[in-house]
Amino acid sequence: MSEAQEAQEAQEAQEAQEAQVEAQTEDRRPLRRPDWLKIQLRTGSDFKELKKIMRTDGLHTVCEEARCPNIYECWAHRTATFMILGNICTRACRFCAVTAGKPTELDLAEPERVAEATVKMGLRHVVVTSVARDDLQDGGAAVFAATIRAIRKASPECKVEVLIPDFMGRPESLATVLEARPDILNHNIETVRRLSDRVRSKAKYERSLELLQRSKSLQPEIPTKSSIMLGVGENWDEILETMDDLRAVGTGIMTIGQYLQPTRRHLLVERYYTPEEFALLRKEGKSRGLLHVESGPLVRSSYHAHEQAQGAM
Numbered sequence: 001m002s003e004a005q006e007a008q009e010a011q012e013a014q015e016a017q018e019a020q021v022e023a024q025t026e027d028r029r030p031l032r033r034p035d036w037l038k039i040q041l042r043t044g045s046d047f048k049e050l051k052k053i054m055r056t057d058g059l060h061t062v063c064e065e066a067r068c069p070n071i072y073e074c075w076a077h078r079t080a081t082f083m084i085l086g087n088i089c090t091r092a093c094r095f096c097a098v099t100a101g102k103p104t105e106l107d108l109a110e111p112e113r114v115a116e117a118t119v120k121m122g123l124r125h126v127v128v129t130s131v132a133r134d135d136l137q138d139g140g141a142a143v144f145a146a147t148i149r150a151i152r153k154a155s156p157e158c159k160v161e162v163l164i165p166d167f168m169g170r171p172e173s174l175a176t177v178l179e180a181r182p183d184i185l186n187h188n189i190e191t192v193r194r195l196s197d198r199v200r201s202k203a204k205y206e207r208s209l210e211l212l213q214r215s216k217s218l219q220p221e222i223p224t225k226s227s228i229m230l231g232v233g234e235n236w237d238e239i240l241e242t243m244d245d246l247r248a249v250g251t252g253i254m255t256i257g258q259y260l261q262p263t264r265r266h267l268l269v270e271r272y273y274t275p276e277e278f279a280l281l282r283k284e285g286k287s288r289g290l291l292h293v294e295s296g297p298l299v300r301s302s303y304h305a306h307e308q309a310q311g312a313m
């Protein structure tokens with residue numbers, strides 16, 4: 001079969017899968033959200049101040065774009081996750097609220113502005129992430145590296161964690177990021193092996209594992225981290241298998257949280273896990289050799305990030 005035919009078949013398979021998910025989403029009613037997921041809105045003065053800094057400096061945070069349920073708590077503790085490389089993603093994962101489409105021009109002053117905001121906000125642990133920029137040759141790796149260096153220069157005490165896309169598996173992009181010496185290399189595997197193609201767009205379960213493994217072989221002393229969200233149709237054994245897979249490629253930190261449907265157009269929640277089940281998973285992760293496991297209904301990739309870093313280091 002020619003490459004063009006293969007690409008055509010892959011495209012058709014993805015479209016069929018998306019149509020199936022859409023049909024499923026339309027036909028069913030969402031599950032009632034349990035009480036332990038009710039979030040209190042607390043827009044105090046810290047929250048308002050941080051929002052003002054973000055807007056004045058023209059910055060994006062994943063806290064806002066992804067409608068993170070912990071935004072009030074994290075911002076009150078002066079922790080934030082910057083989203084670089086614009087706010088339009090070249091992928092369209094079925095769970096994600098970030099806008100998909102044609103990305104904006106690269107903003108070469110962005111690393112400096114992130115560094116300045118880090119200082120203004122007095123951050124001690126900053127997380128830098130991005131949309132997927134499959135339109136760029138290096139997937140945006142050079143901008144990640146420049147942002148790490150700019151933060152280091154402006155705020156030498158601040159720990160820098162990067163939450164990177166898979167860069168389509170390009171080893172040289174990963175190497176570019178690692179050469180800038182982040183304190184933590186985070187890449188989310190998002191879900192279990194069986195559901196990966198259905199839930200994520202263009203990403204591959206194996207490719208994510210490969211990236212985490214490669215990071216460890218290139219820079220063994222930089223801790224690696226990954227996350228999954230629960231409630232998209234996985235079963236218990238598959239969650240444990242994912243823990244084992246992550247551990248096998250040297251991942252030290254894992255976060256586990258409940259998937260929440262951001263809008264009616266996104267994947268339905270198949271199941272709400274109880275706080276007790278999350279606690280059990282934390283134990284399972286630790287007994288499987290993970291150094292730090294943050295597991296809870298409202299846990300997100302960057303939740304309590306500074307504590308995770310201490311735990312793994």
Ligand code: SF4
Pocket residue numbers: 089090091092093096097098100130131132165201
């Ligand atoms: S790659 Fe997927 S999860 Fe990441 S920002 Fe884009 S759509 Fe969201």
